[in-house]
Amino acid sequence: MGEDQASAEQRDRLETDRIRSLREAGDTTPVFVYGGSGAMARRDQVAAAGGDGVTQTSSELFALLGEVGRFPSTAT
Numbered sequence: 001m002g003e004d005q006a007s008a009e010q011r012d013r014l015e016t017d018r019i020r021s022l023r024e025a026g027d028t029t030p031v032f033v034y035g036g037s038g039a040m041a042r043r044d045q046v047a048a049a050g051g052d053g054v055t056q057t058s059s060e061l062f063a064l065l066g067e068v069g070r071f072p073s074t075a076t
Contacts (some may be wrong), residue, residue: 008038012038012042012045015033015042015046016042016045016046016048016049016051017049019031019046019049019050019051020049020050022050023049023050030052030053030065030068031050031051031052032051032052032053032054032055032061032064032065033046033051033053033054033055034054034055034056034058034061035054035056036056037056039054039055039056040054040055040056042054052064052068
């Protein structure tokens with residue numbers, strides 16, 4: 001296993017561990033993972049950890065966020 005692959009696997013594990021920790025603490029804030037094709041391959045892992053969605057496109061990310069609630073019409 002190359003160093004880059006090991007590093008990516010470690011990041012993936014930290015990502016799902018963080019989501020699990022949030023859920024175990026009772027945090028219900030929606031969690032979306034925005035990344036490349038590697039993120040899409042982890043869709044099931046993210047869901048199992050309590051994540052709410054995975055995407056690799058900005059348009060899909062905004063669609064997922066739009067399902068959570070409305071965006072403010074003006075900056076605060």
